[in-house]
Amino acid sequence: MEPSDGGGGSTGRRPTIMLIEDDLDLVAMCDAYLTRAGFQVARTPDAAGARGRLDEVDLVVLDLGLPDSDGLDLLRTLRQGQHEKLPVIVVTGRGDEADRVVGLELGADDYLVKPFFLRELVARIRAVLRRSGTGAPAPPVIHLGGLVIDTGAHVIRAAGEQIALTPREYRLLEFLATTPGRVYSREQLLAHVWESSVEWQAPATVDEHVYRIRRKLTDAGVRVPKITTVRGFGYRLDP
Incomplete structure (x- = not known):
């Protein structure tokens, strides 16, 4: 949407x-x-x-x-x-x-x-x-499945209730939500979300954050969208 x-x-x-x-x-x-x-x-x-x-x-x-x-x-x-x-x-x-x-x-x-x-x-x-003086649009509110992502307030809600994410978890989920269906490697996610690289950050960091986000979405009753593992490539958000 x-x-x-x-x-x-x-x-x-x-x-x-x-x-x-x-x-x-x-x-x-x-x-x-x-x-x-x-x-x-x-x-x-x-x-x-x-x-x-x-x-x-x-x-x-x-x-x-x-x-x-x-x-x-x-x-x-x-x-x-x-x-x-x-x-x-x-x-x-x-x-x-x-x-x-x-x-x-x-x-x-x-x-x-x-x-x-x-x-x-x-x-x-x-x-x-x-x-x-041209002006810019207000940060959007993204609606994906059962999630509402307010990119201006940096808040994610499901069924009207806020889901408590850490700042990094929020940034990772928001980044995936901006291009749903697109696959990102761990290295790309480290670059765009952590603003780091494999030289400074272990790719397993991405896996751990994805695990935590999945668990919190499940606890909130969110089935769609979901973060899908694409073996050999990385992750994507399926709306």
Whole structure:
């Protein structure tokens, strides 16, 4: 089910975010996460596909390593034309510090370094939209089966009663709920929920938290959604 707007939104419509990125797996993850966060998403893998659609969007997330153009050239074009005030967040590789600096000098509103956390992407977009005066949607309330997940209050309820989760358990369940049906490896969950890696955190940490969440959902009488183990891959939330 689609999330409700949660009430209290600063605008009457959902801002549209354009993802200019040729990594299709990353785009799919970002699209699902942004949609659950209350945004509309436009996608294009290259600069050519973006140029004719810029009037439709409120903010651009621009990968600088595009297949058909230097992302900096597209940013330069934006800042010299009719879209000079369109908010832009540039995305660069970890070693491309010079590109980040040039991007900011050309007028980018913010930047992200790959690999980045989806939660951070949403936070950066919300911050840039607030600064630009466009506004951002209120954090959504997600309805999945017997669960109601209030992402603004960080509360999960079933049958009107709050389920007591630790902050990490909540973040893990909320993350899975933003992209139901998608399988995440333990390593991906460590990255996006713990903001860590196998170098610092044992993958068994994920298993223990999944076990605890399952037990608490069962105790609350929740049968759907459920966290499913996908052997050899990881976990997904089945709505």
